[in-house]
Amino acid sequence: QQQVKQSPQSLIVQKGGIPIINCAYENTAFDYFPWYQQFPGKGPALLIAIRPDVSEKKEGRFTISFNKSAKQFSLHIMDSQPGDSATYFCAASMGSSNTGKLIFGQGTTLQVKP
């Protein structure tokens, strides 16, 4: 019940395409859903996050879509660029709890071809 399942494992798109990465969770107590972006040799960095009281959040070219009833959320990258090539992790937590532990998905390696 603590798992977060992420797909696909890898993704290749052309510049300007819209890659979509999907995540599913089981624990309905999760109340915070972030996405992290990681470049080679670096630590993950927070990209965008959503709480379950909204169905969509946009920050620049990055959009999270959230479906509470299906217990799924996804990341869309509009007008993707080669500089977006990175590994993306979804995560979930009971953020309002004292520990705030994040449970991570398995990661998606994205390559955007010029």
Next chain:
Amino acid sequence: NAGVTQTPKFQVLKTGQSMTLQCAQDMNHNSMYWYRQDPGMGLRLIYYSASEGTTDKGEVPNGYNVSRLNKREFSLRLESAAPSQTSVYFCASSVQGSDFYGYTFGSGTRLTVV
């Protein structure tokens, strides 16, 4: 503002050797975490410290020990390194409760056990 600082960045150990990975944060965060990252498995929680003076096991604690030295510092110790502990280790920190907004990660320690 340094954020989360991890040392060393790289380390090679022989099986059976011990070492301590150091982590320090300067953001006045209460909670700190140690994760390991392995290909195809995402980020898995080893140990966490919700607040100064407390530590708890995560998903994969076997073979590791931790010390929350003070509010800033959280170290991870491998008492007798094994090849299965070859991984990239990340330290992270966060605030707690309703102000939780995810983690700030360090840049990682790449550990090879031969």
